[in-house]
Amino acid sequence: MQLRECLKEMIPYTAGKTETGAIKLSSNENPLGPSPLAMEAVARALSGMNRYPDGASALLREKIGARIGLPSGQLIIGNGSDEILAFLAGAYIATGTNGITASNTFSEYTFSIKLFDGEIRKVPLKQGRFDLEGILAAVDGNTRIIFICNPNNPTGTFVTQKELDKFLNHVPENLLVVIDEAYQDFADDPDFPKTIPMLAARKNLFVTRTFSKLYGLAGLRIGYGAGHADTINDLFRTKQAFNVNLAAQAAAAAALEDADFVSRSLSLVKEGKEQVCQGLERLGIPFYPTQANFICFETGEDSEALFKKIILRGIAVRPLKSFGLPTSIRYTFGTRDNNELFLSILSDWKKGAL
Ligand SMILES: Cc1ncc(COP(=O)(O)O)c(C=O)c1O
Numbered sequence: 004m005q006l007r008e009c010l011k012e013m014i015p016y017t018a019g020k021t022e023t024g025a026i027k028l029s030s031n032e033n034p035l036g037p038s039p040l041a042m043e044a045v046a047r048a049l050s051g052m053n054r055y056p057d058g059a060s061a062l063l064r065e066k067i068g069a070r071i072g073l074p075s076g077q078l079i080i081g082n083g084s085d086e087i088l089a090f091l092a093g094a095y096i097a098t099g100t101n102g103i104t105a106s107n108t109f110s111e112y113t114f115s116i117k118l119f120d121g122e123i124r125k126v127p128l129k130q131g132r133f134d135l136e137g138i139l140a141a142v143d144g145n146t147r148i149i150f151i152c153n154p155n156n157p158t159g160t161f162v163t164q165k166e167l168d169k170f171l172n173h174v175p176e177n178l179l180v181v182i183d184e185a186y187q188d189f190a191d192d193p194d195f196p197k198t199i200p201m202l203a204a205r206k207n208l209f210v211t212r213t214f215s216k217l218y219g220l221a222g223l224r225i226g227y228g229a230g231h232a233d234t235i236n237d238l239f240r241t242k243q244a245f246n247v248n249l250a251a252q253a254a255a256a257a258a259l260e261d262a263d264f265v266s267r268s269l270s271l272v273k274e275g276k277e278q279v280c281q282g283l284e285r286l287g288i289p290f291y292p293t294q295a296n297f298i299c300f301e302t303g304e305d306s307e308a309l310f311k312k313i314i315l316r317g318i319a320v321r322p323l324k325s326f327g328l329p330t331s332i333r334y335t336f337g338t339r340d341n342n343e344l345f346l347s348i349l350s351d352w353k354k355g356a357l
Contacts, residue, residue, distance in 0.1 A: 225252070
C-alpha cells in the first residue's frame with residue numbers, strides 16, 4: 004500500500020492512561036459518572052436501535068439552539084467535538100494551505116490539519132497562555148483556520164473577551180477562527196469570552212463544545228459546532244450520513260435538562276479546584292491558574308517517571324510530554340477523597356518518600 008505522504012510522520016493519538024485499580028484522573032472526564040437523566044434516556048432509546056439515527060441530529064440541534072440562543076441552522080453535531088475539528092479541516096484545508104494553533108495545546112488541531120495535507124504552524128504559549136499577537140504574525144495568504152483552545156488544554160489558562168475582540172478585529176475575514184470551548188462550562192472568570200452572541204456579527208468565528216466533560220458522556224462521543232449558517236452548510240458536505248448514534252443523541256438531549264447533575268458537577272469542580280490549588284500552594288508546587296476542570300503543575304523533573312510512581316499509589320494523571328511540556332503534569336479534579344489522596348502522594352514526593 005502507498006501511504007499518503009502527509010500521514011507518514013503522523014503519530015497515533017496517545018490517550019490518558021490508567022491501570023486496573025487506579026483512579027483515572029488523566030482525561031478530564033466527569034468523576035461523578037454520566038448524567039442520570041442521560042442514562043435513562045439511553046435505556047429508552049435502545050429499543051429503537053434497529054433503525055438508523057436521525058442523520059442531521061435535528062431534535063438535538065433544536066434543543067441546543069434553544070438553550071444557547073441560536074437557530075438550529077447554525078449548529079452541527081459530531082461524534083465527539085473531535086469530529087467537528089476534522090469536518091473543519093476537511094472543508095477548508097488542502098495541500099499548500101496552513102492552520103495555526105499554539106505549541107502546547109490539544110493535539111487534534113494538528114491531527115486534523117495534517118490529515119488533509121495542510122501545514123500546521125505552532126506558536127509558543129506566553130506564560131502558559133495563547134499568544135494571539137504571535138498567531139497573527141504567523142498568518143499568511145495560505146492560512147485557512149486558526150484554532151484557539153479556550154480554556155487551554157493542558158494549561159487551563161484562558162484568552163479574555165477583550166483579547167479575543169481585539170484579535171478578531173485584526174484577523175482577515177476570509178480566515179476561520181475556531182474557538183474550542185470543551186471546558187467553557189467550568190470557566191467562572193467574568194472576563195471569559197461569551198462567544199455565542201458574537202457569532203451574529205462575525206461570520207468567520209466558529210465555536211466547538213462537547214458533552215464529554217461536564218455532562219459525563221465521553222464514552223458515547225458527542226459534541227457540537229456553532230457558526231455561521233454558510234459554514235455549517237460547508238461542514239454538512241464533509242459529514243458521514245449517520246455520524247452520531249441514536250444513544251448519544253438521546254443522552255445529550257436529556258443531559259442538557261439535567262440541572263441537578265450539572266450543578267453537582269460544577270460544585271465538585273469548584274471545590275476540587277480550591278482544595279487542590281491550596282494544597283499545591285502549601286507544598287510549594289508551581290501551577291497555572293485554571294478555568295477548567297483540571298490543573299497543570301510543574302514538577303521540575305521528568306514527569307513521565309513521576310507519573311509511573313503516582314499511578315502505583317492509585318491515581319492516573321497525565322504527564323505532558325506529548326503536549327511539549329515534559330516536566331509538567333495535568334490532574335483532573337476528582338472527588339474530595341481523590342484530591343486528598345493525590346495531595347498526600349505529592350506531599351510524599353516532595354519529602355522524597357515516593
Ligand atoms: C480541548 C479539547 N477539545 C476537544 C476534546 C474532545 O472532545 P470530544 O470528546 O467531544 O471529542 C477534548 C478532549 O479531551 C479537549 O481537551
